[in-house]
Amino acid sequence: YRIGHHSTSDDSSAYRSVDEVNYWDKQDHPISRLRHYLLSQGWWDEEQEKAWRKQSRKKVMEAFEQAERKPKPNPNLLFSDVYQEMPSQLRKQQESLARHLQTYGEHYPLEHFDK
Amino acid sequence: MAAVGSAASWLFRLRAAGAEGHWRRLCGAGLARGFLHPAATGKDAAQRRQVAHFTFQPDPEPREYGQTQKMNLFQSITSALDNSLAKDPTAVIFGEDVAFGGVFRCTVGLRDKYGKDRVFNTPLCEQGIVGFGIGIAVTGATAIAEIQFADYIFPAFDQIVNEAAKYRYRSGDLFNCGSLTIRSPWGCVGHGALYHSQSPEAFFAHCPGIKVVIPRSPFQAKGLLLSCIEDKNPCIFFEPKILYRAAVEQVPVEPYNIPLSQAEVIQEGRDVTLVAWGTQVHVIREVASMAKEKLGVSCEIIDLRTIIPWDVDTVCKSVIKTGRLLISHEAPLTGGFASEISSTIQEECFLNLEAPISRVCGYDTPFPHIFEPFYIPDKWKCYDALRKMINY
Numbered sequence: 001y002r003i004g005h006h007s008t009s010d011d012s013s014a015y016r017s018v019d020e021v022n023y024w025d026k027q028d029h030p031i032s033r034l035r036h037y038l039l040s041q042g043w044w045d046e047e048q049e050k051a052w053r054k055q056s057r058k059k060v061m062e063a064f065e066q067a068e069r070k071p072k073p074n075p076n077l078l079f080s081d082v083y084q085e086m087p088s089q090l091r092k093q094q095e096s097l098a099r100h101l102q103t104y105g106e107h108y109p110l111e112h113f114d115k
Numbered sequence: 116m117a118a119v120g121s122a123a124s125w126l127f128r129l130r131a132a133g134a135e136g137h138w139r140r141l142c143g144a145g146l147a148r149g150f151l152h153p154a155a156t157g158k159d160a161a162q163r164r165q166v167a168h169f170t171f172q173p174d175p176e177p178r179e180y181g182q183t184q185k186m187n188l189f190q191s192i193t194s195a196l197d198n199s200l201a202k203d204p205t206a207v208i209f210g211e212d213v214a215f216g217g218v219f220r221c222t223v224g225l226r227d228k229y230g231k232d233r234v235f236n237t238p239l240c241e242q243g244i245v246g247f248g249i250g251i252a253v254t255g256a257t258a259i260a261e262i263q264f265a266d267y268i269f270p271a272f273d274q275i276v277n278e279a280a281k282y283r284y285r286s287g288d289l290f291n292c293g294s295l296t297i298r299s300p301w302g303c304v305g306h307g308a309l310y311h312s313q314s315p316e317a318f319f320a321h322c323p324g325i326k327v328v329i330p331r332s333p334f335q336a337k338g339l340l341l342s343c344i345e346d347k348n349p350c351i352f353f354e355p356k357i358l359y360r361a362a363v364e365q366v367p368v369e370p371y372n373i374p375l376s377q378a379e380v381i382q383e384g385r386d387v388t389l390v391a392w393g394t395q396v397h398v399i400r401e402v403a404s405m406a407k408e409k410l411g412v413s414c415e416i417i418d419l420r421t422i423i424p425w426d427v428d429t430v431c432k433s434v435i436k437t438g439r440l441l442i443s444h445e446a447p448l449t450g451g452f453a454s455e456i457s458s459t460i461q462e463e464c465f466l467n468l469e470a471p472i473s474r475v476c477g478y479d480t481p482f483p484h485i486f487e488p489f490y491i492p493d494k495w496k497c498y499d500a501l502r503k504m505i506n507y
Binding site: 009010014015072073075077078079082087089090093097100101103104107108109 | 212215216218448449478479480481483485486488489490493495496499
C-alpha cells in the first residue's frame with residue numbers, strides 16, 4: 001500500500017480517505033508488523049530500535065548533505081548519451097552552447113555546475 | 116567555502132524548523148506542494164527556486180465580450196469547459212484524474228455541477244482515452260478528452276493519426292469524429308525533465324486531418340479552446356503548464372470564440388519578424404524590448420496560435436515588410452515546426468529576405484532535467500540570434 005502521496009505535487013486526501021491511509025500506517029503496516037514479531041520473539045527491543053533509527057537518520061542526513069555540496073555535472077553533458085556516438089550536428093550544437101556561455105554566462109546558474 | 120557555509124545554515128534551519136518535518140518530507144509523507152512550485156527545503160530551495168525564463172505579459176482587458184473576471188490559465192480553461200457543458204448537453208469530459216478536479220485543477224467543480232455521467236475518470240490508458248473519445252465523437256456527441264501530460268500522448272498516436280485524422284477522409288465524409296477535442300498540458304515547467312516538459316506539436320503537424328492549437332494566455336486559451344470544442348474537426352489543444360498559475364489576466368465570464376488558423380500580430384514592427392507560440396511568445400516579447408533598447412531595432416511579434424493548419428498569409432505579409440524572420444520554440448531544432456515555417460517562407464518570400472531565416476530552438480536531445488536552464492531557447496539565445504541576423 002502506498003502510504004505517501006503520489007509525489008510532492010499530490011494531496012491524496014482528494015481521492016482517498018485519511019482513515020484508509022491511517023489504517024495501513026498504524027494497524028496494518030508490514031514493517032511495523034515485522035517489528036512487533038521481532039519484539040515478541042525477543043530478537044529486538046525498544047532500545048535497539050531507538051538507536052537504529054537515530055543512526056539511520058544520521059546516515060541519511062549526512063549522505064544528503066554531502067550530495068548537496070557536490071556541484072552538478074558540467075553542462076557539456078547535456079549532449080551526451082543521446083546516441084552511442086555523437087552526431088556532428090549535435091557536436092555543433094554543443095559548441096554553440098559553449099560559445100554562448102562565454103558571452104552570456106553571467107545569466108546562467110554556472111556556479112552550481114562543475115567547471 | 117560558500118557551499119559548506121550554506122550547508123551549515125541549512126542544517127541550522129533544519130534543526131530550527133523541526134527536523135521531524137523535514138525528515139518526514141524526505142520520507143515522502145509530506146504535505147502537498149504544487150507541481151508548478153516544487154518543494155523547497157533550505158539550500159535546495161535557493162538552487163531550485165530559479166527565476167522563470169519569461170515574464171507573463173497580460174493583454175489589456177477585453178471590452179467586447181461583457182463582464183470579465185481575473186483568472187489564471189487553469190481557471191480560464193475551467194471556465195471554457197463550464198460554458199461548454201452548460202450549452203451543449205452532449206458534451207462530456209474524461210481522462211485520468213479529471214473527476215476530483217485534475218492534477219492541474221482544470222476540471223475543479225465540474226463533476227459536482229454536471230454529474231458523474233458527464234465528467235469522469237478513465238483507466239490509465241491514453242490509447243483508450245483517445246479511442247473512446249473518437250467513438251463518442253462519431254455518435255455526434257462532444258468529446259473533450261484530457262491527456263495528463265503531452266509527454267504521454269504517444270500511446271494515443273495511432274488513434275490520433277490513423278483513426279481520428281482520417282475518419283472523414285476514408286469514409287468520403289459519410290462519418291467523422293469532428294466533435295473530439297484533446298486537451299493536454301504542454302511545454303517546459305522548470306523541473307519537468309524528460310517526461311513532463313515535452314512540446315510534441317511537430318509530430319502532429321505532419322498529420323493532415325487534425326488541428327493543433329496552443330494559447331499564450333488565459334484570455335486566448337478560453338476563446339481558442341471553445342473554438343476547438345465547436346470546430347467540426349478533431350483538435351488537439353496544448354496548454355502551457357508553466358502558465359497555469361503564472362498567467363493571470365481579465366477573462367470574459369461568458370463564452371466567446373477566437374478563430375482557429377489565424378495568427379495574431381501582437382506588436383507591429385519594421386525590422387524583424389519574430390514568430391512563436393505558447394510560453395515562448397512571452398520570451399520573444401522580452402527579446403523585442405531588448406532589441407529596441409540595445410540595438411534600436413523594431414520587431415514585429417506574431418503569436419502563431421494554430422500550428423496546423425497554420426496562417427501562412429499573416430507570416431508572409433510580415434516578412435515581406437521586414438525582410439527578416441526569427442522563429443523560436445522549445446521543441447528540438449531538427450524537424451521542429453520552425454523548419455516548416457522556414458521552408459514555406461523562403462519559398463513564398465525568397466526575394467524579400469535580407470538574411471537567412473533564424474531558428475532558436477531546443478537542442479536535439481531529450482528534454483534534460485538539471486540542464487534545463489541551458490537547454491531552453493531563452494531570451495539571451497534569441498537576442499543573440501536576432502543580433503546576428505541584423506548584422507548579416
